[in-house]
Amino acid sequence: MDPFKYINSFPLFGSEAGYKPGLKRIERLLYYLGNPHQNLNIIHIAGTNGKGSTAAILEAIYKKAGYKTALYSSPHFFHFNERIKIRGRACSTYDLLEIVEEIKNAVAKMKKENYYQPSFFEIVTAAAFKYFKQHESEIVILETGLGGRLDATNIVSDTLLSIITNISLEHSQFLGDTTAKIAAEKAGIIKQNSKVLTAVADLEALEVIRAKAAEKNSKFIVLKDEYQKIKSSSSLKDNFIILKKIGQTEKKYKLSLLGEHQAVNTALALRGVEELKEKFPVTENEIKAALEDVYWPGRMEKISENPLIFLDGAHNPAAFKELAKNIHNFRSEFKNLHVVFSILRDKDLDAILEELKDFKSSAQFYLAENNSFRSISINNLVQTVKTKDFKYKSFKNLEAAAQSALFNANAEDLIIAAGSFNTVFEAGIEFMSKRIRGGENE
Numbered sequence: 001m002d003p004f005k006y007i008n009s010f011p012l013f014g015s016e017a018g019y020k021p022g023l024k025r026i027e028r029l030l031y032y033l034g035n036p037h038q039n040l041n042i043i044h045i046a047g048t049n050g051k052g053s054t055a056a057i058l059e060a061i062y063k064k065a066g067y068k069t070a071l072y073s074s075p076h077f078f079h080f081n082e083r084i085k086i087r088g089r090a091c092s093t094y095d096l097l098e099i100v101e102e103i104k105n106a107v108a109k110m111k112k113e114n115y116y117q118p119s120f121f122e123i124v125t126a127a128a129f130k131y132f133k134q135h136e137s138e139i140v141i142l143e144t145g146l147g148g149r150l151d152a153t154n155i156v157s158d159t160l161l162s163i164i165t166n167i168s169l170e171h172s173q174f175l176g177d178t179t180a181k182i183a184a185e186k187a188g189i190i191k192q193n194s195k196v197l198t199a200v201a202d203l204e205a206l207e208v209i210r211a212k213a214a215e216k217n218s219k220f221i222v223l224k225d226e227y228q229k230i231k232s233s234s235s236l237k238d239n240f241i242i243l244k245k246i247g248q249t250e251k252k253y254k255l256s257l258l259g260e261h262q263a264v265n266t267a268l269a270l271r272g273v274e275e276l277k278e279k280f281p282v283t284e285n286e287i288k289a290a291l292e293d294v295y296w297p298g299r300m301e302k303i304s305e306n307p308l309i310f311l312d313g314a315h316n317p318a319a320f321k322e323l324a325k326n327i328h329n330f331r332s333e334f335k336n337l338h339v340v341f342s343i344l345r346d347k348d349l350d351a352i353l354e355e356l357k358d359f360k361s362s363a364q365f366y367l368a369e370n371n372s373f374r375s376i377s378i379n380n381l382v383q384t385v386k387t388k389d390f391k392y393k394s395f396k397n398l399e400a401a402a403q404s405a406l407f408n409a410n411a412e413d414l415i416i417a418a419g420s421f422n423t424v425f426e427a428g429i430e431f432m433s434k435r436i437r438g439g440e441n442e
Contacts (some may be wrong), residue, residue: 003093004080006126010120012373021150026122027117030155032106033126036133037156040278042072043272044156046148046186047165049319050199050265053257055141056164056296057269062139063088064290066281070137072120072128072153074145075421076295078353081087084203086135091127099130121145125152147175149188149417160279161272162189162218164198165265167205168318179205187212197272199223199264205326221275223267226247234265234326235332237306241266241291253291258299260329261322266291298424307409309431310416313426315343315350324355324420337363339403340427342398343419345376353388364408365392366401370422385413398423402430 027069030037043058045051045167050071059071071085081090103126107118118126125145129266139160144151148164175182178400183205190196196213200206213220223230229244232255239258243266244250255262273282298313300323314323327337337359343349356363369375382394395401398417405415417427 001097001104003097006100006104007080007120007123010118010123012120021147023150023152023155025110025116026108026112026125026152028153029103029106029118029122033102034110034129034133037129040129040132040140040156040189041138042142042159043161043163044142044144044153044159044189044277045163045165046144046151046189047163047200048168048182048316049322050165050261050268051100051143053262053265053299054268055143057257057266057291057294058087058141058272060087060290060294061273061282061287062141062280064293065280065286066399067280068085068136068138070128070132070135071143072125072132072140072341073143074124077421077425082213082253083124084131085434086131086137088179091131095131095134096127099127099134102130103127104116104366113394119152122152125155144186146187147182147185147188149185151189157191159189159191159194160276162191162196163268163272164189164196164200164209166318166416167200167202168316172235177303180208184212190216190218192216193218195219195221195275197221197223197268197275199268220270223264225272226271227267229265230267232260234258234260234262234329236302236330236341243267243270253288255291256294256298256328257296259300259326261326262300298421298428303428305405306411307338307413309414310414310430310432312418313421313424314418315347315420317348317355320352320355320418322375323416324358324392327359327414327416335410335412336414338366338409338413339363340366340368340398340401340405340415340417340423341419342368342370342423343376343383343403344370344372344374344422345380346374347376347420349376349381349384353385353390356390358390360388360390363391364405365390366395366405367392368395368398368401370398370420371424372420373424375420375422398426399430402427 059314063069076082084091187209228246231242231405233240239255241253301311314320369378380419417424
């Protein structure tokens with residue numbers, strides 16, 4: 001059996017049956033798998049943006065400290081297996097096949113009981129829990145998919161720590177049309193008598209999370225209340241994170257991930273490590289070594305010099321706001337800007353372009369459809385970009401768009417691919433193939 005073909009036979013998010021809120025299906029599925037989600041040491045992470053980077057930083061720290069880490073994240077970048085990792089290593093296809101065989105039998109039992117068919121995400125979540133239990137992971141870093149309260153990952157009943165990175169309007173048709181409503185969904189991951197850590201700045205959303213923490217009798221930690229300084233001095237070459245807790249001395253860390261926004265993600269991870277130090281102690285030297293070692297592809301990832309080429313999975317207005325900040329911060333380090341751009345049709349394109357309005361006159365956009373079934377059509381993309389007065393060219397696919405950007409860019413220019421992880425992967429493959437063939441622009 002092909003495990004990937006089987007997993008992909010279940011409804012994907014964005015398809016008519018792909019979003020199935022509720023925990024009854026995942027609960028039953030895990031029951032037939034022996035409830036592998038129980039009795040795990042879990043850090044559960046929700047939020048609009050920054051979940052993946054925060055999770056990657058935590059994994060790097062605990063791995064460097066010698067713990068058997070488990071990481072569940074989505075989406076994957078290079079290969080499906082990287083969604084499920086032990087000690088930074090992706091689940092092997094052989095191991096995945098064994099687990100999928102068990103899942104197939106469990107799904108058959110559910111069908112006999114007239115349970116609804118699980119979704120793609122529920123199947124993958126179940127596979128991750130099974131893999132983590134089999135490998136006796138010591139600490140599990142669990143990233144939610146969509147929302148929190150009804151997300152398949154929220155089947156867990158106990159956590160060491162819940163982290164809510166930030167809140168902004170996204171997936172409003174599912175999570176609500178205000179930050180307060182979305183916060184209520186994200187805060188659904190908070191467990192009884194646990195701990196909650198957040199960098200949420202929106203006051204309305206923050207109060208919702210605070211109330212939920214109080215209801216659950218959980219310790220509530222707000223990053224901005226404890227830190228006098230959370231700052232990044234990021235360039236196109238390196239990133240130094242400067243943190244100062246109130247009443248303590250300033251600390252400086254070199255971080256392998258670029259971008260100003262990584263300062264908050266780093267602070268969240270380090271504050272989480274501090275909160276769990278009694279059960280999972282980590283030294284300052286291990287933290288420093290881990291931060292210099294973090295690898296998280298497709299997030300302000302530099303893949304080339306001369307011209308500079310960055311891949312960034314920004315896919316909503318809040319993420320593009322951070323991307324625009326980074327471009328401004330790096331402005332002295334490049335001459336012209338080229339943006340390879342494609343998004344999914346369910347994203348707020350108008351709001352995303354509003355975040356990029358300062359680059360109307362200075363940037364050249366290269367527009368195309370990506371390979372996702374959720375991709376915006378090139379006609380709709382062009383029509384909207386055109387009405388906003390951006391300079392653009394349109395292409396039949398991202399391969400051609402990336403080729404054109406490479407052809408037009410000079411050695412001192414900056415190329416950024418953004419809009420979705422499909423976009424940065426497809427464009428990145430083309431950029432990398434040109435480099436492998438010695439095709440860096442002269």
